[in-house]
Amino acid sequence: MPPALQIEQLSKTYESGFKALNSVNLTIERGELFALLGPNGAGKTTLISVICGLVRASAGTVRVHGHHWTEEYRTARRLIGLVPQELTTESFETVSATVNFSRGLYGLPKDPARIEQILKDLSLWEKRDSRIMTLSGGMKRRVLIAKALAHEPKVLFLDEPTAGVDVELRRDMWDVVRRLKASGVTIILTTHYIEEAEEMADRVGVITKGEIILVEEKNALMRKLGRKQLVLQLVEPLARLPESLAGYDLTLAAAGDELTYTYDSQGERTGITALMSELREAGIHFRDLQTRQDSLEKIFVNLVRQSQ
Amino acid sequence: MNLHAIRAIYAFEMARTWRTLFQSIVSPVISTSLYFVVFGAAIGSRIQEVDGVSYGAFIVPGLIMLSLLTQSLSNASFGIFFPRFTGTIFEVLSAPASYFEIVVGYVGAAATKAMLVGVIILVTANLFVDMRIEHPLWMVLFFVLTAVTFSLFGFIIGIWAKNFEQLQFVPLLIVTPLTFLGGSFYSIRMLPEFWQTVTLFNPVVYLVSGFRWSFYGQADVGVGLSLAMTLVFLAASLGVVAWIFKTGYRLKS
Numbered sequence: 080m081p082p083a084l085q086i087e088q089l090s091k092t093y094e095s096g097f098k099a100l101n102s103v104n105l106t107i108e109r110g111e112l113f114a115l116l117g118p119n120g121a122g123k124t125t126l127i128s129v130i131c132g133l134v135r136a137s138a139g140t141v142r143v144h145g146h147h148w149t150e151e152y153r154t155a156r157r158l159i160g161l162v163p164q165e166l167t168t169e170s171f172e173t174v175s176a177t178v179n180f181s182r183g184l185y186g187l188p189k190d191p192a193r194i195e196q197i198l199k200d201l202s203l204w205e206k207r208d209s210r211i212m213t214l215s216g217g218m219k220r221r222v223l224i225a226k227a228l229a230h231e232p233k234v235l236f237l238d239e240p241t242a243g244v245d246v247e248l249r250r251d252m253w254d255v256v257r258r259l260k261a262s263g264v265t266i267i268l269t270t271h272y273i274e275e276a277e278e279m280a281d282r283v284g285v286i287t288k289g290e291i292i293l294v295e296e297k298n299a300l301m302r303k304l305g306r307k308q309l310v311l312q313l314v315e316p317l318a319r320l321p322e323s324l325a326g327y328d329l330t331l332a333a334a335g336d337e338l339t340y341t342y343d344s345q346g347e348r349t350g351i352t353a354l355m356s357e358l359r360e361a362g363i364h365f366r367d368l369q370t371r372q373d374s375l376e377k378i379f380v381n382l383v384r385q386s387q
Numbered sequence: 388m389n390l391h392a393i394r395a396i397y398a399f400e401m402a403r404t405w406r407t408l409f410q411s412i413v414s415p416v417i418s419t420s421l422y423f424v425v426f427g428a429a430i431g432s433r434i435q436e437v438d439g440v441s442y443g444a445f446i447v448p449g450l451i452m453l454s455l456l457t458q459s460l461s462n463a464s465f466g467i468f469f470p471r472f473t474g475t476i477f478e479v480l481s482a483p484a485s486y487f488e489i490v491v492g493y494v495g496a497a498a499t500k501a502m503l504v505g506v507i508i509l510v511t512a513n514l515f516v517d518m519r520i521e522h523p524l525w526m527v528l529f530f531v532l533t534a535v536t537f538s539l540f541g542f543i544i545g546i547w548a549k550n551f552e553q554l555q556f557v558p559l560l561i562v563t564p565l566t567f568l569g570g571s572f573y574s575i576r577m578l579p580e581f582w583q584t585v586t587l588f589n590p591v592v593y594l595v596s597g598f599r600w601s602f603y604g605q606a607d608v609g610v611g612l613s614l615a616m617t618l619v620f621l622a623a624s625l626g627v628v629a630w631i632f633k634t635g636y637r638l639k640s
Contacts, residue, residue, distance in 0.1 A: 133477055133639065135640070153483040161478075163477055169473070169475055171403075171406060172402075176402065181478060183391045183394060183395025184479065185391075186389040
């Protein structure tokens, strides 16, 4: 059985000369929830746009369930649903009219029962006769999801579905995504919230400057991302670390006045309490301490460095 | 063939007509009635007959053509420009629909609306003046060809326009003057000889002339030439639309 999505050597250079995608290779299995992480301008939206036929590729191929995305565009596109990042909705249409329009556009006959189910699943049923412009931003996002689901796609792209939505709605959106995944839909989610990937993804890909620099199981990545550091400013500089502290992941700054302890904040035990008493016993005093965690930006930078 | 897609686009565009009923249907009828009052009654009372036809009846084909052209252009250009402007065009472009199907949906709806207005004006005109249609089949042919051709032209403008100003530019500054100077309200034979020759470079002359011939059997230029010119415009518009989709001009980067 061919994978949900097979991307080979996909490149896109815009007319301006900007290289948005550089030889991207990526395979996404059926039923998977794949989170594509990357800073703004990394190429996430361009990648989705090329796959969905909104932007022309400069080179490379995409196959959706084994179907070539331009040569067999009818079959390939029929399998894809796209929820764009921007809230691009009709203003004057009603919710049910716009969702029915999407289904027809994808070549399917009317199916009121199916549309009713989709609208109910997304808590839009009560609003079915409301004009879209009267809905809140969160509801409009749901309308976009309903439109994308109207033709029962097998592969769903969610381009930053929770950008600019409040915390409660984000939780709601995650529930929606989980239900979709449970129904067997392959989901590709782009985001720059690490938390979002952590909540839901099976695998995570990191894209930067148009290149996929890492694809990893989420759990493995989270371990990397979960690392935290405790920095101690020492009263008296140390020449070297005492033997009693050899069991800790400690580094001493060159001047000997700063001690850095790296630990796993996700772990069962951080080891901080034990370290503190060891330090006291060894007679090492400190006048200040701070903890720090890598920001997502920094994690990206580190990942880029590691991959080179 | 994705017939559901054609129907979805067509129905969507037609729904816009019913939603904006006044703007779409009522206002062209009112403005045309005003033309009748001004040109037909006020001025027409001083012009007895043109080629044996009362002036009021003489201007009917020109008036219908005027509405057909402007309606086709504005419906089609707005119909495709608006989704480009709001961004909802993404859905149409990523759907499993061919370019042909997309054009049939949009242009078909725009032409339908324009023809609807044309028919309403024809019926309205019948209340004001006595008129006849000598060649009904030819009349329908010119009617449909013009609506389709100018809807295609409008579609092109809607794709080309980068903003609302450009969207209005061609209809207001090029097509409206050409229509008024194209013999909608007079026979070009009323003009001095030099201007008659100049007028022959105005494509609208051929549309109005052929259409008027189907009503009264009289024309400024031969009906065969009118039909040929109409088909040339149709072919040119089709060619440009085909090129737009082939290159993705203003649709795909």
